[in-house]
């Protein structure tokens with residue numbers, strides 16, 4: 001019995017170490033960790049989608065969907081809209097994919113900079129200031145007038161937000177809303 005427990009512990013430790021190393025590799029490569037938004041921020045972001053979604057909006061896109069919690073929430077809250085999560089880091093992507101089984105969330109293993117945003121109506125992000133600066137030109141070129149970007153914590157370099165929503169809690173943060 002002790003042998004089985006020891007073997008299982010060893011297997012779990014090796015798997016955990018492997019996943020951690022892989023995540024570390026992707027964090028270095030992509031410039032941001034796969035830390036998820038807190039439930040409080042996620043809930044507020046859902047309210048903001050509700051507030052900003054207009055007639056004619058059809059697609060929510062989450063750039064860097066991590067472990068898939070926010071994309072899953074969006075599918076649950078807005079079943080009449082199509083939600084797509086884009087993620088490049090392997091294990092978060094696979095986990096998001098599993099989470100999408102049996103519901104309509106689309107999860108894609110892609111680079112956010114290569115993903116075509118011309119059909120995106122509501123974009124969700126929790127990335128970094130550097131990513132937001134890098135994405136500003138792409139979004140300005142590709143997004144349709146009336147598209148909305150809801151970004152937790154990080155803001156564009158030049159474009160001014162239409163609204164800033166402060167949140168208090170374990171981590172004080174802000175959500176930035178941009179209407180194109």
Ligand SMILES: C[S@@+](CC[C@H](N)C(=O)[O-])C[C@H]1O[C@@H](n2cnc3c(N)ncnc32)[C@H](O)[C@@H]1O
Nearest residue numbers: 030034036037064065066087088089111112126
């Ligand atoms: C801080 S996490 C946010 C996760 C999720 N959006 C949430 O709010 O819970 C940022 C995610 O963006 C992903 N990411 C960063 N750069 C990316 C890129 N160029 N292409 C695809 N995913 C990227 C990271 O792998 C990471 O999982």
